[in-house]
Amino acid sequence: xxxxxxxxHHKVDEPRAYGxxxxxxxxxxxxxxxxxxxxxxxxxxxxxxxxxxALELREALHEGPHDAPRQTLTLRYQVFAAPLQPRVLxxxxxxxxxxxxxxxxxxxxxxxxxxLQLAPLGPEEAANRRGLGPLQPDADAPPLDTRAIRxxxxxxxxxxxxxxxxxxxxxxxxxxxxxxxxxxARLRRELATLPxxxxxxxxxxxxxxxxxxxxxxxxxxxxxxDLPAYLDARPGLAPLAxxxxxxxxxxxxxxxxxxxxxAPGWDLARLRRLAxxxxxFERLAPAALxxxxxxxx
Numbered sequence: 001x002x003x004x005x006x007x008x009h010h011k012v013d014e015p016r017a018y019g020x021x022x023x024x025x026x027x028x029x030x031x032x033x034x035x036x037x038x039x040x041x042x043x044x045x046x047x048x049x050x051x052x053x054a055l056e057l058r059e060a061l062h063e064g065p066h067d068a069p070r071q072t073l074t075l076r077y078q079v080f081a082a083p084l085q086p087r088v089l090x091x092x093x094x095x096x097x098x099x100x101x102x103x104x105x106x107x108x109x110x111x112x113x114x115x116l117q118l119a120p121l122g123p124e125e126a127a128n129r130r131g132l133g134p135l136q137p138d139a140d141a142p143p144l145d146t147r148a149i150r151x152x153x154x155x156x157x158x159x160x161x162x163x164x165x166x167x168x169x170x171x172x173x174x175x176x177x178x179x180x181x182x183x184x185a186r187l188r189r190e191l192a193t194l195p196x197x198x199x200x201x202x203x204x205x206x207x208x209x210x211x212x213x214x215x216x217x218x219x220x221x222x223x224x225x226d227l228p229a230y231l232d233a234r235p236g237l238a239p240l241a242x243x244x245x246x247x248x249x250x251x252x253x254x255x256x257x258x259x260x261x262x263a264p265g266w267d268l269a270r271l272r273r274l275a276x277x278x279x280x281f282e283r284l285a286p287a288a289l290x291x292x293x294x295x296x297x
Contacts, residue, residue: 007035007038008034010109011031012031014091015114018116018117020119022080022118025077026076026077026079027077028077029072029073030072030073031071032071032072032073032096034071035069038098038100039098040071040097040098041106042062044095045062045073046094053081054079055079055089055091055092057075057077067101073096081118083118085120087117088117089116090114092113095108095111184278184279187278188272188275190209191268191272199268200262204254206268213278224252227245236281236284239277240277243274244274246265250265
């Protein structure tokens with residue numbers, strides 16, 4: 001057995017020798033007190049690495065210069081063995097070499113092996129009862145955080161609804177609102193809400209409604225002499241040419257002949273039919289109705 005160098009003192013702090021499991025990290029600390037003129041050889045310090053299948057030296061920490069009077073060497077081992085029955089391992093022995101600073105014979109200090117008792121993780125044969133038998137109940141799947149998925153889905157659904165609302169507005173609602181705001185469409189609704197005696201009570205007010213719709217659609221006052229140009233620009237109204245002319249002739253009698261208190265040949269039902277036919281043409285050919293009207297001389 002190697003004899004320690006004269007004047008060298010050491011102390012080893014060993015881990016407890018029992019109660020260890022697979023994966024535990026144990027630590028042994030070697031404290032050295034060197035006499036003057038002696039130094040530790042660095043290549044004798046253990047190098048980290050596997051020590052068989054059961055232990056691995058994870059760290060070898062040396063504190064202090066190699067010729068310092070006081071030095072500390074800390075060795076950390078990790079247990080990799082998982083025995084089925086209690087088992088005793090050994091931390092391997094450590095051989096440290098020292099040499100005189102001026103040269104001379106190398107001397108050795110041996111740190112003996114240290115026992116470690118490992119305990120098994122469980123019995124070799126588990127008891128045949130719920131939770132310990134060879135077949136275990138299926139574990140529930142771990143819950144997933146679906147908030148981000150639901151948020152993206154909600155945003156996509158909101159975008160789809162907005163797109164559908166936009167299409168409904170462009171293709172259905174807006175055209176319908178525009179049609180309802182057209183002059184002839186408004187005229188048809190106004191005449192439909194008048195009481196049956198409205199034309200007899202105030203014929204000029206009722207005829208004025210029709211003239212207002214024609215003026216709003218044509219963009220100017222539309223008199224009897226303007227009808228030919230108005231109708232030439234709107235061939236679709238040709239079937240209503242005679243009715244429009246008759247309306248203007250009745251209007252001239254009603255508004256410009258003294259004492260005229262009625263429009264001859266006209267009743268509220270006839271005015272409603274005219275308004276309905278004008279509104280139908282307005283709905284089917286709005287671009288044609290937008291043509292400009294040029295008054296004839």
